[in-house]
Amino acid sequence: MKTVAVSNQKGGTGKTCIGLHLAMYLAEAGHSVLFVDIDPQANASKTLAPHSSQEVSSSLFAAEPIEVKKNGGITLISADAKMADMERANPQVVGHFRKNINSLSGAFDFCVIDTPPSLGLRMTSALVAADYVLSPIELEEYSIDGIKMMLQTIFGVKQKYNPKLEFLGMLPNRFNSRSERQKATFSELVKNYSELLVPAKIGFRSSIPEALASGVPVWSLKKTAAKEAGREFKAAFKIVFDRVGGVSDE
Template sequence: MSAANRDRRDGRGGLMKALVVNNEKGGVGKSTIAVHLAWYFAERGNRVLFLDLDPQSNGTATLAAHASDIDAAALFARTVAVPPMASAGIRVLGGTAALRGIVAVDGKVIEQFRSNLKDASHAYDIAVVDTPPTFGVRNLAALIAGQFVLAPIDLDDYAIDGIETLLKHILGVKQKYNSDLEFLGLIPNRLQTTSPRQRNNLNSLVQRFGTKYLFDGVIPQRSSIGEALAEKKPVWRLSKTAAREAGREMRAVFDKLAIRMETA
């Protein structure tokens, strides 16, 4: 275990699990998955720290009820004391325009972020980190400080073309900077089960990369997920039958993910 992760201990003797949701392409549903992960882990009795490193701040807007006075950009700039949580819930360090100024790959900036995340871990069980759709210092810092990374993908042709670069960056960070980083896999999101093109793309993905880099599960396209985001609640909390089915599908995927994280 690296020093970074060995020191990331909480007050109860456990290890905070830092999960990075990462892809270098916009429109793949990263924030949708990230906010649902935050709700999911909080409902399982965890103290969840949600970091929004994307200045578009979609995750911040959805989880506005849980916002902190501290924004995510501050973690790169100075030593920050993130208020602890005594019980299960979510605390959001939101995305702001200030993140746009964090662009230079600077070792001190990355170390400041890592140090702040380590210090915050004493009072949290799970950190969910939503990243911007371009690879830069914020993505790099998240991968260096994180323990797990999940990569949502959209099964259109352009997304497939970018997967090789995505894997190169993730596995490169693991090899050079964070040997404890565990790649949970590529997870097809918003899968249109009736689309021959998407099914063909999924088959091509398996043939090109094998099952080694694919997460064991997919999240289908469901209109109720968008409705839930508009209401700022998890899809499984909507009363519609279709929403409950979408919630079962998503939670089944998250259950597998949680088991992977618990046994690591």
């Protein structure tokens, strides 16, 4: 099982949207996907509710082993109320989380972890358990400042706790093609951080939240704008998984 944490220490970058479409993309390619929601807002859990397993995400932080029954292409371990209190838990829960994720590795091809938008035990647990991390960003000044802190966190975890962790890159999201400022920011990122950037952009379109509210990927909608958004997602994910080693259709 390849585990991808979708993380950014700044909120509002659309990481849940990216994580959900990533899981749906993998499932449509014929892979079994475990989606773990450790964001107490539980937005991903609402979208994937029909795919819920019998386990909830707080159980992943417990010492007791868990069992998860597959539920079609995507199996959800949903966020529960205890997630809000997890930051006050004993730091040893980080090891419990990694152990429980590893115990499920034989049952699934991929695991996607949606993390909260702040550094703490939950995000640290995801990074310690993951093989890869993908960081959605907005092309705004505050978001760029946030990704610098996120990179420090990622490489700190890699150095101290998880040497196998690989950074897949910053994925520009909610891009406004009419904004000269955002286009200039993207050009600046390409110039200064090309090796840390996914060279693709996901545009800002109302069809994306509309699709997720219906529990489907945006490319399944028949609207022209939705199909264009779908092409952007798939192009970005192809780049991402070329870095992982490829994702074959089955």
